[in-house]
């Protein structure tokens with residue numbers, strides 16, 4: 001039973017001192033049995049005479065007696081390091097017959113071997129084998145971060161011991177060894193087994209806790225020590241090929257390890273070597289001999305470089321390899337054991353288990369709690385190493401009868417076992433010097449006893465009283481071993497490699513993700529760019545098209561405008577023309593009106609003219625009538641005038657005659673005047689007379705003339721009236737003619753005007769239709785123009801939308817770019833973090849190296865102090881790691897956290913760091929002292945005050961800082 005105590009993990013070898021006691025149940029003599037057990041072995045003449053070392057050749061299904069152990073002899077040609085080949089005899093319990101390569105087995109020998117095997121089986125069935133188990137197991141104390149003192153183990157194993165004949169008896173954990181008939185000695189062990197104990201029970205009690213420790217990251221060692229032939233190999237290395245219940249510790253332990261390890265993610269590797277005559281040989285690759293024993297400078301781990309390290313895939317694979325290894329092991333037939341192991345077989349199983357987050361895969365709650373406290377979320381790797389050592393049996397040479405090589409082997413075996421014993425003694429006495437360098441065995445086992453491993457020592461003793469001395473020696477060896485205290489130390493480290501791998505994979509994943517997103521973005525961007533380009537192209541095209549169209553439209557517009565202008569001009573012109581026409585028409589109409597008026601007037605005139613004409617005609621008729629009358633009168637008057645004219649012409653003639661006569665007379669007168677002056681006078685008288693008569697004639701003429709003048713004046717007047725009328729008529733006719741001509745002209749003009757008007761009208765119609773046509777075309781054009789404008793507006797709107805889309809896409813692109821930059825930054829930060837962690841890893845490794853060397857130095861000074869220091873170094877290493885990882889500045893900042901838990905943890909970390917000289921100055925420089933003093937002033941929490949004052953006290957112990965404290969005090 002294990003009790004839990006706070007403090008370092010520490011395993012104590014059970015410290016029960018041997019006590020003599022006379023037990024009623026222990027007084028059994030085993031003499032007869034001794035003989036029966038040892039006699040045949042010791043007195044095998046052939047075997048004692050064949051002191052050869054051989055390699056085991058184990059073949060399954062060859063056991064003759066019980067299926068547990070059947071060995072088929074197989075001729076061995078394989079020989080290493082000058083060993084002698086042998087053939088195992090059939091039907092014997094591990095019968096080993098050493099033979100030289102040149103020798104062959106003869107039938108007699110074979111017969112004997114067969115007989116011997118059968119005999120041997122009978123004997124062994126009666127043999128009592130006692131296993132004394134010294135078990136050191138982990139008691140779960142508080143881990144290294146708990147800060148309290150170490151706890152001592154008080155594990156007590158309760159076990160039923162069965163009394164057996166043979167000189168000793170086991171009861172629970174006590175063993176009584178009969179000294180003689182009346183006295184016996186009692187020894188206390190963790191467990192005492194008898195021969196009836198099953199392999200399973202032995203494994204579960206002895207080895208399983210160690211295996212569990214190994215799985216939890218500790219080193220574990222299971223050693224079998226005892227006199228030759230007492231069953232070490234059987235207990236430890238039995239493969240149990242025919243009967244699984246007979247499987248030894250090795251097979252069961254590896255089976256357990258495999259069952260508790262994920263072989264795909266975690267690793268189980270093993271090496272199998274033998275130490276034969278101070279030479280280490282690889283049992284898995286027997287050609288590898290002289291393997292050196294070295295100590296890892298960093299971890300202090302004992303290593304065997306050059307030994308094959310094979311990764312275990314499954315149990316069958318391991319069993320196969322183990323069987324091969326077993327076959328390569330040196331064994332020989334001695335007097336005490338027909339298959340005596342002549343070498344120490346060491347199986348090293350390395351278990352790597354990863355711990356992810358909060359204690360996954362962890363059986364130990366405390367360790368999980370430790371993880372939870374310190375490194376939540378950070379992967380850790382736990383490396384456990386299981387060492388299973390099947391020591392060669394100690395033998396008394398005189399008893400074993402070894403000679404030659406066997407003797408040499410026995411010497412080496414005893415030498416190494418003595419060296420082991422010395423080391424155990426030194427450790428039991430807490431001697432400062434442990435003579436591990438005396439033998440390769442102790443060098444290999446250096447860290448398995450008195451080190452940091454959990455160790456189970458199985459000591460085997462035989463029942464024969466004849467070997468009382470050896471049995472006592474074995475028991476004493478076990479008793480001394482129980483005094484050894486191991487300080488267990490979990491071998492746990494950050495799985496930086498895994499963490500780095502994980503981070504790298506994370507970075508890879510993120511990079512992949514970013515790349516994927518980048519690709520997607522690029523694709524999207526390309527698509528968008530393509531779209532934008534397409535949009536731009538289409539919009540440019542559209543723009544171009546629009547521009548072209550608008551140009552065409554503008555041109556069309558201009559042309560239309562020109563057309564319109566021209567049309568307007570034409571229209572204006574037409575309008576003018578129209579106006580003109582209108583004017584003309586108006587004028588014409590006016591003139592028509594005028595004409596009409598004129599015509600009316602004319603008609604009035606004509607009427608008047610007709611009337612006048614009528615009147616004139618009437619007048620003319622009247623005048624003609626009158627004229628006729630007048631003519632008639634004229635004619636009459638003419639007649640009269642003719643008459644008168646005739647008269648007048650007569651008169652005129654008469655007058656002319658008169659005048660001629662007068663002239664003649666006058667001439668005659670004048671002639672006569674002169675001649676006739678007298679005659680004038682007479683003729684004057686006669687002229688007077690004649691004058692008279694002329695006068696009278698004149699008078700008569702005048703009267704005639706008067707009458708004629710009256711008639712002439714009337715005629716004249718008439719003529720004048722006629723003339724006037726005629727003139728008037730002619731004037732009127734002329735006017736009439738003129739009027740007619742004017743009318744004809746006007747009619748003509750009117751006709752032409754009408755014609756012109758009709759022409760005008762037709763042209764006007766044409767113009768009108770042209771105007772209508774033009775108006776229609778104009779309207780059409782206008783509609784087209786409006787449509788074009790609408791379309792242009794639509795396109796402009798579309799263009800604006802496209803521009804908006806473009807802007808939107810640009811914004812989106814910018815956002816994506818920003819996002820990408822942010823992600824890039826994140827990636828870079830992660831990469832930087834990775835680099836920083838890698839640096840931390842290397843720095844931490846260096847730190848660990850330093851700590852190791854420091855610890856090593858201190859370990860030399862005192863074992864107990866060394867242990868404590870080792871743990872402290874580990875803790876400080878972790879603190880330094882914490883400080884490195886989190887940064888002292890950040891931890892100091894947490895001191896002012898409002899969360900009391902956070903504050904408390906930070907304070908604890910600072911206090912722990914302040915306990916180390918190297919950190920003190922840095923803490924003060926970083927402002928830690930001020931923060932601590934502030935906490936002391938402000939905090940009410942007693943724990944905080946206690947831890948803070950402790951931290952300040954630690955800082956105050958620093959010589960350099962002491963001066964500063966004085967200053968603060970001042």
Ligand SMILES: Nc1ncnc2c1ncn2[C@@H]1O[C@H](COP(=O)(O)OP(=O)(O)OP(=O)(O)O)[C@@H](O)[C@H]1O
Nearest residue numbers: 093094228229230231232233234337340341392393
């Ligand atoms: N519990 C047991 N049950 C049956 N047979 C046993 C038992 N223990 C040992 N033996 C047999 O006793 C013989 C000697 O045992 P084993 O070889 O294991 O002894 P040993 O201590 O390893 O001897 P050595 O130190 O010489 O190698 C073997 O034949 C083995 O099979």
